[in-house]
Amino acid sequence: MINVGLLGCGNVGHILARHAENFRIVAVFDIIPDRAQELAALSHAEPYADFDEFLRQDTDIIVEAASVAAVRRYGEAILGAGKDLVVLSGGALADDEFRTRLIEAARSAGRKIRVPSGAVTGLDNLKIGQISPLQTLLLRTTKSPGSLGISTPARMEIFKGMAHECIKQYPKNINVAVALGLAAGREADVELYVDPDVERNVHEIFAEGEFGDIYIRVRNVPSPENPATSYMAALSILTLLKNLDNPLVVGT
Template identity: 55%
Template sequence: MSTMRRIGLLGCGNIGNIIVTHRSGLQIESLYDIIPKRAHELSLVCGARVHEDFNTFVADTIDLVVEAASVQAVREFAIPVLHKGKDLVVLSVGALSDSAFYHAVEQTARDHACRVYIPSGAVAGLDNAKVGRFARIDRLLLKTTKSPKSLGIAAEERRLVFKGKANECIKEFPRNVNVSVALSLAAGKEVDVELWADPSADRIVHEIQIEGEFGEISICVRNLPSPDNPATSYLAALSILTLLHSLEDPIVVGT
């Protein structure tokens, strides 16, 4: 019989709030945010213990840390979490685009028999993109369309604002990295990215094309914002909840 994992939430902002709001069936035990007031507010909702210090948070009786904070938090805390023998869910996956850091995280997880989970987030298709690790992939393209406002630029009409490798895109648009990094990590191959600004876009659209020895995959995801948090794609938030629930499932669907 599997026992339910005790969760520590690192980051109590938009996503943290959604996780806590939909916590039914999950065991959220402790909370930490660099802004303690945010952790206290979530504690009032779910009754979890608040820590104002990362070291006491990570030493608490938790099995799994869900990072919903920032790239900086992953850089700072991922390895200490794994050193304590806790599994880790990483949402700010952009931190793992640094390959030296990625390998350090991988090795620490191995050394401590822990796992690092990266949710599908705002896209679909990471499952079978993983065939790229052992089967030939000739083309791996991510075409993302966002409103100019969410890209922090001005545009009067639809225009291409970036075309190139995911690694370069991160440098120019650091707030738009999660999907391209997650897809690159899944496939084991760097993604070609096209980023389009469209003033008429009322959704964030991610189009993925994969061609390889298996044939072709085309995926189009048109994301609505979260009902309470326009900055967060609702699918990304739901994806985290799905991952947390599936960790407890005796039967696992999808690769």
């Protein structure tokens, strides 16, 4: 049984607590103590308002489900304490300098940084880009205007450029672009649209290389408790944790 610590006690943490299988949540931390207390009661874990105390607990892996800022603030300390780290807020890894430091911290401690599939699919096959470079890697994301605090009567493009630039403007909304780039070995181009006629976040992935071409379209159902969270993203973490100690590995 794998002992898990949760960094961030929002909607994703609640989903993990309700569906824990092959792992147990033993410690939870949030900068808002009441949120940690609430999730601790649900998961039968111990709540912590002090990060250093949280880090001293008997956990094998820490799941970050908080924010880009939380990854940057706590990531190196988690790895240095001998814990594996699951990063849901992959936008933190868009910063080359920080990503290099985090990888070096993991290497020095003999630990792993794990980035789940999140709100998209296809990351495993996009890894072929690390061997045979992709000529095209594009993420086209469409969201409702309200989710980004925008009012518009018609579909509108609000960003076009590279992932590292998009993440600066929309740090909570484009983590998947960074995950795609990490998998493929090259940065993704991003087109971000708002459309008043869409009810779900839509991610379209275009990839092309010597192997041929890929087109993937994902329409995410929001989490029942928090429309700002993709239910698929939470399920991807559950799947990762469920299979950590499985001797049969499917996919690259």
